[in-house]
Amino acid sequence: MSVNRRICSAVVIALSTAAAHQAAAQDAAAKPAASANLEEVMVTAQRREQSLLEVPLAIAALTADDLQSQGITHTSSLSSVVPNLQVNSGFGDAQPNFSLRGISVGNEYNTNQASPVGVYVDDEYLPFRSTHAMQLYDLERIEVVKGPQGTLFGRNTTGGAINFITKRPGLGATQGFVDLGYGRFNDVRAQMAFETTPVEDKFGVRVSVNYKDADGFIKNLYPGQDDGNSTESLAGRVALRFHPNEALDMDLKLSASGGDPTQAAVWQRGTGANLTNPFTGYSREGLGFWTVESFRMDHNKTDQKGAVFTLRYNLNDQWDLTSLSSYGDASLTFGQDGASSPVSLLDTRYHSDFKWFNQELRFAYGGERLNFQTGAYYGTDRNSTDNKYGFFFFAGPASALSIVQHFVQERASTAVFAQGDYRLTDHLTLTLGGRYTWDDAEYRDGWAYLGDINYAPVAYTVGSANAPLPDKKADAGAESYRIALNYLTDAGHMFYVSLNHGYRAGTYSGQGYFSPDQIYLTKPEEVDAYEVGAKGRFFDSRVSATAAVFYYDYKDQQINEVVGAVGFLRNAGKSSVKGAELDLQADVSSSVSARLALGYLDAKYETLSLSGTVLDDNDLPFAPRFTANAGIDWTIGEIAAGSVKFSPSVSYTTRQWFSPFNAKAGNSYLQQSALTQVAANLAWERDNLSVRLWGTNLLNEEFYTYGLNLQGSFGYDYLLPGPPRMYGIAARYNF
Numbered sequence: 001m002s003v004n005r006r007i008c009s010a011v012v013i014a015l016s017t018a019a020a021h022q023a024a025a026q027d028a029a030a031k032p033a034a035s036a037n038l039e040e041v042m043v044t045a046q047r048r049e050q051s052l053l054e055v056p057l058a059i060a061a062l063t064a065d066d067l068q069s070q071g072i073t074h075t076s077s078l079s080s081v082v083p084n085l086q087v088n089s090g091f092g093d094a095q096p097n098f099s100l101r102g103i104s105v106g107n108e109y110n111t112n113q114a115s116p117v118g119v120y121v122d123d124e125y126l127p128f129r130s131t132h133a134m135q136l137y138d139l140e141r142i143e144v145v146k147g148p149q150g151t152l153f154g155r156n157t158t159g160g161a162i163n164f165i166t167k168r169p170g171l172g173a174t175q176g177f178v179d180l181g182y183g184r185f186n187d188v189r190a191q192m193a194f195e196t197t198p199v200e201d202k203f204g205v206r207v208s209v210n211y212k213d214a215d216g217f218i219k220n221l222y223p224g225q226d227d228g229n230s231t232e233s234l235a236g237r238v239a240l241r242f243h244p245n246e247a248l249d250m251d252l253k254l255s256a257s258g259g260d261p262t263q264a265a266v267w268q269r270g271t272g273a274n275l276t277n278p279f280t281g282y283s284r285e286g287l288g289f290w291t292v293e294s295f296r297m298d299h300n301k302t303d304q305k306g307a308v309f310t311l312r313y314n315l316n317d318q319w320d321l322t323s324l325s326s327y328g329d330a331s332l333t334f335g336q337d338g339a340s341s342p343v344s345l346l347d348t349r350y351h352s353d354f355k356w357f358n359q360e361l362r363f364a365y366g367g368e369r370l371n372f373q374t375g376a377y378y379g380t381d382r383n384s385t386d387n388k389y390g391f392f393f394f395a396g397p398a399s400a401l402s403i404v405q406h407f408v409q410e411r412a413s414t415a416v417f418a419q420g421d422y423r424l425t426d427h428l429t430l431t432l433g434g435r436y437t438w439d440d441a442e443y444r445d446g447w448a449y450l451g452d453i454n455y456a457p458v459a460y461t462v463g464s465a466n467a468p469l470p471d472k473k474a475d476a477g478a479e480s481y482r483i484a485l486n487y488l489t490d491a492g493h494m495f496y497v498s499l500n501h502g503y504r505a506g507t508y509s510g511q512g513y514f515s516p517d518q519i520y521l522t523k524p525e526e527v528d529a530y531e532v533g534a535k536g537r538f539f540d541s542r543v544s545a546t547a548a549v550f551y552y553d554y555k556d557q558q559i560n561e562v563v564g565a566v567g568f569l570r571n572a573g574k575s576s577v578k579g580a581e582l583d584l585q586a587d588v589s590s591s592v593s594a595r596l597a598l599g600y601l602d603a604k605y606e607t608l609s610l611s612g613t614v615l616d617d618n619d620l621p622f623a624p625r626f627t628a629n630a631g632i633d634w635t636i637g638e639i640a641a642g643s644v645k646f647s648p649s650v651s652y653t654t655r656q657w658f659s660p661f662n663a664k665a666g667n668s669y670l671q672q673s674a675l676t677q678v679a680a681n682l683a684w685e686r687d688n689l690s691v692r693l694w695g696t697n698l699l700n701e702e703f704y705t706y707g708l709n710l711q712g713s714f715g716y717d718y719l720l721p722g723p724p725r726m727y728g729i730a731a732r733y734n735f
Contacts, residue, residue, distance in 0.1 A: 041061045043055060045163075046421075052546075053537070057498075058145070058550075059146070059546075060144040062141060067136060074093060075096055075133060076089070078142070081597075081651070082597070085100050085144060086622040089720075092705075093264075094300040094302065098119070098159070099117070101146055102601050102603030103159030103557075104623075106560055106620070107659055108559070109567065113507050113558075114128075116558075118155060118161040119162050122165060123360075124326040125356075126356070127155075130354070138237065140165045140167050143165065145162075145163070148160070149502065150482055151434060151480065152417065154415055155413055158502040166239065167193070169195055169197065169205060171204045172197060172200075172204075176195055177733060179191040179730060183727060184728060188213045189730065190209075190211040192209050193209075194206070195207075201243065203243070205238070206237075208236065211234050217724055218265035219292070222297075226297045227265075229261070229263075229723070231261050232261045234258055235256070238254045240253075247314040247315075250312070255307075257305075259300075259301070259302050260299050266339060266718055267704070267719040268339050268718070270715060271711050271715055271717070277339075277716050278715045279715040280343055294337045294340040294341065297337065301332065301333045304328065307326065308325070310325075311324075320366075321363055324360045336350075339718075344392075344393035345392065345714060346389075348389050350387050353383075355381065356379070357380050357381075358378075360376070370420060370422050370423075372418070372419070374416075374419075376414075380410070383408070386404075388402065389405075391403075402451035404449055407445060407446040408445045409443055410444070412439070414437070414438045415435055415436060417436075418435075429486050430485055431484040435480045438476075438477050440474070441474050443473075443519060445468045446463055446469040446519060448513035449462075449464075462512070463516070472519065474506070484496055493534065493536030493537075494534065494535045495533070496534075497533075498529075499530055504525045505524055507522055509568060511568075518568065522558050522571055526554075527554045529553075544585045545584050545585075546582075547580070547583070549579070549580045561660075565714075570610065574605075574607045575604060575608075575620060577601065579601045580600045583598075591634060591635040592632060592634045596628075596630045600625065603619060605619075613665045618657075618660060618664070619656075621660060622658070625655070626653070627651075632648060633645060633646075645685070650678050650679075657670065658670040658671060658704075671707070677699065679697070680694070688735060692731075693728075696725070697722075697723060697724060697726060704719045
């Protein structure tokens with residue numbers, strides 16, 4: 001493996017030694033804080049710190065303790081705890097697609113497409129979906145903001161925004177932790193952080209590292225080949241904080257990560273009798289659900305690094321200035337036996353190099369009745385792609401076909417924005433916000449050719465390596481806005497009504513390789529979201545509740561249509577989304593707290609036709625009708641002078657389709673039926689030490705996470721199985 005376990009071992013030894021020295025220097029270490037209730041959770045969804053119950057938005061907030069007690073360690077796990085959020089990918093965990101209230105990229109899998117659910121780390125926008133596949137470590141909290149964010153989080157966020165907020169140096173005592181674990185499939189985990197303050201209250205440093213390595217959970221019976229869906233990642237972060245005086249506060253965060261796991265193994269469902277593929281004669285009938293026979297189990301290699309500099313300056317008692325600057329680059333190589341069979345039917349190798357830059361400047365005003373923010377944003381991103389496709393290699397050189405493709409896509413986005421909250425009365429507040437965005441897109445250096453079994457060129461189909469396709473350029477401008485009224489009662493209950501208009505820029509079709517006509521820019525998509533919500537605490541503040549009902553008018557949604565061996569980006573004419581959500585948290589007793597979240601969606605295409613099939617009234621992909629998750633945290637008692645906490649949870653999702661076709665035109669198998677999953681943690685904590693047993697998918701449910709119809713060209717449905725029952729043990733030492 002490219003990530004050497006000895007690297008992790010050395011870091012563990014070093015930080016464990018530091019922890020031992022620190023423990024000797026201190027009388028005792030603080031225990032982890034208990035899970036906060038809704039009233040205590042502070043969020044920055046409006047780019048200023050507020051109690052979650054005071055923000056007139058639908059927000060799901062997960063604290064560090066929530067993540068630990070519910071066993072959330074990767075972005076792909078968020079769908080089990082956030083209602084109306086689904087996470088899927090055509091490449092397993094490597095390039096997640098977030099679907100929030102039915103808005104997503106659907107089954108689109110090309111690397112140049114931006115997510116309609118904006119993903120941010122410490123307010124830095126990450127434009128590429130392959131950078132969203134994060135192991136979650138050393139976080140302060142996660143905020144999932146639902147609905148189009150057209151003003152303060154303005155770039156390509158028709159569905160919502162997810163902000164991962166990392167821990168920053170506290171400028172106080174030296175502290176940290178070491179967390180080690182082992183689980184099924186030789187799952188080795190190590191996470192650690194160390195914080196020191198060279199100059200008290202002025203300068204602090206926090207270093208954190210996360211390592212995970214596990215064998216694949218898809219057994220590969222082909223001799224000499226690896227198992228599929230392994231895990232291998234190493235990530236680190238250095239956070240520097242400089243606070244020279246009361247007015248100035250600066251953060252610099254440097255991060256890097258890399259991984260080289262095996263590919264997501266494909267469950268090939270042949271279209272012939274007994275699951276036989278009519279092209280190859282192969283059938284997987286008789287194999288277990290988590291078993292394949294792949295002649296070449298490839299890898300999904302990723303590397304990423306970046307820097308974020310944030311400056312906060314208090315100009316006076318009412319005005320603050322915030323500047324955020326970030327730069328990042330990443331690369332991915334997704335190699336795949338796309339049929340998981342003993343012969344080479346469909347082999348792909350996606351390779352892309354990414355670069356991005358963000359600069360945002362915000363001025364904030366806080367007065368007696370008015371809170372106001374205004375600013376400007378500029379962001380650029382670049383994607384250089386080199387893809388290879390191998391078709392029918394099993395039939396020999398005479399029938400084999402290869403395709404080699406290259407292009408560069410560059411985008412730039414410039415925006416100005418403002419949003420203000422004005423208290424009309426002591427109870428009623430009006431919010432007005434607006435943003436105008438200028439988007440530029442360029443497709444250049446494009447060429448593609450048909451090749452032989454050795455990927456040597458036979459005939460160019462798009463430009464040529466020496467004379468690429470002439471550059472394609474486009475620009476567009478669009479407005480987005482927010483209007484809201486919220487009413488706060490004397491008892492602290494909030495009621496709000498809002499209209500949000502969101503916008504997502506168009507993207508070039510990333511898989512156009514048979515003809516220049518296949519390379520075009522989709523139209524931007526737009527959504528008008530109407531929402532009514534309520535928040536509050538009840539029964540002597542023992543119960544926290546948030547609720548919302550919403551309606552989306554969704555136009556020109558960008559979706560993927562697979563025709564033969566090509567994925568085409570299309571614009572759906574019109575869609576509508578109706579839904580509701582309820583989130584409850586309760587302190588049942590001094591030893592038991594409970595949570596329940598419910599989501600309902602009715603997400604439909606109103607006008608859509610693909611490949612000559614009318615799809616009006618079909619469900620949007622990855623938009624199940626009902627979702628629910630529930631759990632408790634039960635402090636059972638004490639053992640060996642330590643407290644024992646049991647945290648079981650259950651999540652339920654009704655059927656979701658993987659394709660806009662739903663059951664039409666032979667796509668009936670591209671779905672996941674109703675699914676119930678059970679997870680649990682059992683933890684023992686004493687002073688600065690904790691030990692926990694964890695398990696996920698405890699019922700060992702068989703389920704799919706993604707599907708494509710490849711029947712016409714390759715004779716099968718492409719399905720990705722989700723993970724089986726997982727379990728393990730972990731220990732954490734805080735110092």
